[in-house]
Amino acid sequence: MNTLAEENYLKSIYHLSLNTQNVSTNQLAALLNTKAASVTDMLKKLADKQLINYARYQGVSLSAAGEKIALQIVRKHRLWEYFLVEKLNFKWDEVHEMAEEMEHISSMELVDRLDKFMNFPKYDPHGDPIPDSDGNFKAHELKPIASIEVGGSGIISGVRDHSAGFLQYLEKQQLTIGKKIKVTEINEYDNSMILQADDKKIHISREVANNLLIVI
Amino acid sequence: MNTLAEENYLKSIYHLSLNTQNVSTNQLAALLNTKAASVTDMLKKLADKQLINYARYQGVSLSAAGEKIALQIVRKHRLWEYFLVEKLNFKWDEVHEMAEEMEHISSMELVDRLDKFMNFPKYDPHGDPIPDSDGNFKAHELKPIASIEVGGSGIISGVRDHSAGFLQYLEKQQLTIGKKIKVTEINEYDNSMILQADDKKIHISREVANNLLIVI
DNA sequence: TTATAAATTTAGACAAGTCTAAATTTATTA
DNA sequence: TAATAAATTTAGACTTGTCTAAATTTATAA
Ligand SMILES: [Mn+2]
Ligand SMILES: [Mn+2]
Ligand SMILES: [Mn+2]
Ligand SMILES: [Mn+2]
Numbered sequence: 001m002n003t004l005a006e007e008n009y010l011k012s013i014y015h016l017s018l019n020t021q022n023v024s025t026n027q028l029a030a031l032l033n034t035k036a037a038s039v040t041d042m043l044k045k046l047a048d049k050q051l052i053n054y055a056r057y058q059g060v061s062l063s064a065a066g067e068k069i070a071l072q073i074v075r076k077h078r079l080w081e082y083f084l085v086e087k088l089n090f091k092w093d094e095v096h097e098m099a100e101e102m103e104h105i106s107s108m109e110l111v112d113r114l115d116k117f118m119n120f121p122k123y124d125p126h127g128d129p130i131p132d133s134d135g136n137f138k139a140h141e142l143k144p145i146a147s148i149e150v151g152g153s154g155i156i157s158g159v160r161d162h163s164a165g166f167l168q169y170l171e172k173q174q175l176t177i178g179k180k181i182k183v184t185e186i187n188e189y190d191n192s193m194i195l196q197a198d199d200k201k202i203h204i205s206r207e208v209a210n211n212l213l214i215v216i
Numbered sequence: 217m218n219t220l221a222e223e224n225y226l227k228s229i230y231h232l233s234l235n236t237q238n239v240s241t242n243q244l245a246a247l248l249n250t251k252a253a254s255v256t257d258m259l260k261k262l263a264d265k266q267l268i269n270y271a272r273y274q275g276v277s278l279s280a281a282g283e284k285i286a287l288q289i290v291r292k293h294r295l296w297e298y299f300l301v302e303k304l305n306f307k308w309d310e311v312h313e314m315a316e317e318m319e320h321i322s323s324m325e326l327v328d329r330l331d332k333f334m335n336f337p338k339y340d341p342h343g344d345p346i347p348d349s350d351g352n353f354k355a356h357e358l359k360p361i362a363s364i365e366v367g368g369s370g371i372i373s374g375v376r377d378h379s380a381g382f383l384q385y386l387e388k389q390q391l392t393i394g395k396k397i398k399v400t401e402i403n404e405y406d407n408s409m410i411l412q413a414d415d416k417k418i419h420i421s422r423e424v425a426n427n428l429l430i431v432i
Numbered sequence: 433t434t435a436t437a438a439a440t441t442t443a444g445a446c447a448a449g450t451c452t453a454a455a456t457t458t459a460t461t462a
Numbered sequence: 463t464a465a466t467a468a469a470t471t472t473a474g475a476c477t478t479g480t481c482t483a484a485a486t487t488t489a490t491a492a
Contacts, residue, residue, distance in 0.1 A: 003478075003479090005478080025440055025441085026438095036439075036440065037442080037482080056487085057439080057441075088326070088329040101321050102318075105318055110300070113306070221448080240470090242468095242469065250450075250451090257448095257449075272457085272470080273458065273471075433492100435492080436492090438489070438490085441485080443485090444481100445481080445482085447478105448479095449476105450475100450476080450478105451474100451477105456471070456472085457470070458469070461463105461464100462466090
């Protein structure tokens with residue numbers, strides 16, 4: 001079907017498309033850890049295959065066919081992450097690289113059975129929605145904690161930064177998916193916030209508040 | 217570490233080495249579904265990496281380092297096959313191609329946890345032994361049913377032919393791993409055999425008898 | 433609105449892995 | 463043992479995916 005490289009490009013275009021209309025060559029190069037020239041080469045190939053809409057110098061978006069493929073890869077990635085955490089007891093900061101490889105296992109029958117085996121989970125260990133076999137999913141209505149005012153509360157349901165460092169920090173602070181938090185104080189000087197979670201007060205920086213997402 | 221192609225070559229050399237001292241270029245080409253010239257190219261590469269012992273025109277064998285890698289791939293292949301059958305309910309004739317991809321997932325931590333998750337199985341769905349994380353395993357003392365005389369009996373514990381067609385045939389005849397059988401009759405004309413299994417009489421050809429292995 | 437900067441593409445090269453066709457070595461057999 | 467056949471290797475080419483350096487296009491800003 002599609003090569004491993006093609007799949008990684010499609011998935012990256014998908015992710016970047018969530019924030020911008022047209023994805024730029026440089027954005028892709030940064031995310032894929034490659035060079036702009038290499039990206040251009042691949043974009044030509046994907047355009048030939050009708051998987052993307054591409055006009056020279058104008059950036060790129062997924063075609064319907066490309067999005068379908070991207071969603072299947074995202075589905076596999078998130079299901080394998082769920083498997084690694086729930087069945088093999090990995091921590092949420094340990095699974096990304098492994099899933100990066102596993103998402104390319106081609107059998108659809110396999111991923112559907114895996115889905116069933118785990119009882120059709122709707123969200124991965126980082127709170128990201130898992131598309132079903134048709135590519136459909138419902139995302140949470142997420143807001144960064146930074147956007148909440150004093151007195152507001154919600155349930156931690158996602159992260160904006162998926163890096164192992166950030167995830168480990170959150171784990172240490174016990175700020176994990178599903179936890180109910182309330183904003184009790186905002187420091188005017190640096191905009192850092194104090195949260196009430198269970199019986200603890202947790203002090204988080206503005207940067208953390210920007211990258212930690214809740215459902216109200 | 218090693219590329220996917222290199223891993224597949226090492227594994228193939230390993231399998232062929234079980235029957236012959238030095239593996240030939242043509243044997244590898246046949247098993248890997250490629251051409252002899254391609255095999256020669258790869259053998260040079262693997263020899264440079266000290267993973268095989270190779271002398272031009274003389275065939276090839278694994279070095280200690282090469283065998284270690286091959287055993288890890290075999291371990292992963294068989295553990296994933298076990299997972300697919302025991303956890304995801306695939307049939308034993310359906311899992312080979314998927315495991316062919318999954319065996320290349322690199323994380324050793326992952327495979328060790330998978331092993332633990334499944335309670336350290338010793339044999340894969342086809343009766344082949346699963347190496348432990350150090351590459352050690354104990355193979356069954358296997359004999360083809362064809363070598364048994366009338367009155368002899370044993371437990372089905374392996375197959376010589378792993379093709380889906382053969383496995384499906386065995387399944388249909390209920391000649392599956394673990395079943396106790398007894399040879400009740402050998403037809404002199406075509407050497408076909410009649411087996412007693414549970415309460416059934418099963419008639420098998422010489423060819424089947426050669427490819428079905430038992431422990432006495 | 434022109435000059436400069438930034439982004440992107442093109443040109444040309446390279447490594448991995450494969451192939452066909454030709455050359456070489458080894459095995460077989462007359 | 464010499465001729466022929468079979469197996470293997472070499473030569474040269476091709477594809478995929480990548481890179482650097484140079485050229486081109488688009489964006490920004492004086
Ligand atoms: Mn990937
Ligand atoms: Mn995730
Ligand atoms: Mn393989
Ligand atoms: Mn097997």
